[in-house]
Amino acid sequence: MVKANWRQQAGRALTYLVLAIFALYFIMPLLVMVFNSLKELAEIRTGNLVLPPQAPTSEAWQKAWSSACTGLSCEGVSAYFWNSFKITLPAVVLASAIGAINGYVLSKWRFRGSEVFFALMLLGCFIPFQAVLLPMAQTLGYLGLANSVPGLILVHTIYGIPFTTLFYRNYYVGLPTELISAAKLDGAGFFQTFYHIVLPLSGPIIVVTLIWEFTNIWNDFLFGVVYSGPASQPITVALNNLVNTSHGVKEYNVDMAAAIIAAIPTIFIYIISGKYFLRGLVAGAVKG
Incomplete structure (x- = not known):
């Protein structure tokens, strides 16, 4: 009985682990985009794209919203x-x-x-x-x-x-x-x-x-x-x-x-x- 319970718990843990890996794999592109949108351009150029920003800033968001150039217009999106x-x-x-x-x-x-x-x-x-x-x-x-x-x-x-x-x-x-x-x-x-x-x-x-x-x-x-x-x-x-x-x-x-x-x-x-x-x-x- 104890052995059967142990197998069930191990199987459940393995299932959750696999699901967590798939979830992380699925959400990773979004996390990378969020991290890099909060970084200065100089920090991005260091190559640490998957790491969280060292000094988060919203400047990129502000520029994207109100002053980025979309062709001939530079009024953001x-x-x-x-x-x-x-x-x-x-x-x-x-x-x-x-x-x-x-x-x-x-x-x-x-x-x-x-x-x-x-x-x-x-x-x-x-x-x-x-x-x-x-x-x-x-x-x-x-x-x-x-x-x-x-x-x-x-x-x-x-x-x-x-x-x-x-x-x-x-x-x-x-x-x-x-x-x-x-x-x-x-x-x-x-x-x-x-x-x-x-x-x-x-x-x-x-x-x-x-x-x-x-x-x-x-x-x-x-x-x-x-x-x-x-x-x-x-x-x-x-x-x-x-x-x-x-x-x-x-x-x-x-x-x-x-x-x-x-x-x-x-x-x-x-x-x-x-x-x-x-x-x-x-x-x-x-x-x-």
Whole structure:
């Protein structure tokens, strides 16, 4: 009995050790970036990249935020950071709301040809970004939305709808159809049933969809660099311009501080709501 307990404890300790090693391996790049963003450039040049800073300073962060050069502009990444919020939040809300209605229709209010319609919509999940660059640019030009924040919101909303529709539709398939039928018998209409019956049961899938869409749109570079102008560029484009700026001394601490600034929103989202994301996946967000 004692020997069996010892084996269990040893096995558990080994499991925790392996998990700790993997966790350290995974988080090490972020730690290196944080350490070096808090160092003076002279300390970085000594080559001790993985060690904590000897005299931590926030100068690199201040410069990255307000005075670093991103191409021809030397006003930091702050304006582009807020541009990303202006683009991401409306696009996330619109794509999620439209996807919820689509998923509700395709799962509980099916019509003739609904399965074909759903299959055709799913093609949008597999079309590469590069294939839509030219037609989307022409569309934005016709609408007068080229090189603007509203144009980027429209692009991300359209590209996000197939994914959000897939998530909501697969989730709503698992909801009891009897609830919808009972609401119809009570005289509830399409939107009344959705608002009072379906939406209150949609918490897990809403969290999954919001996190998925926010992460994809915030981290997007291709659409941002193609469809934005100097005043509407997102943080990812500004970060690329900052890192590739060639004049003057290469300030690695500023580059790393700017990269962390760009990553803070998504890191915050996953820290706060990561467990809800996993619950939503387990609840059937991407099954079927």
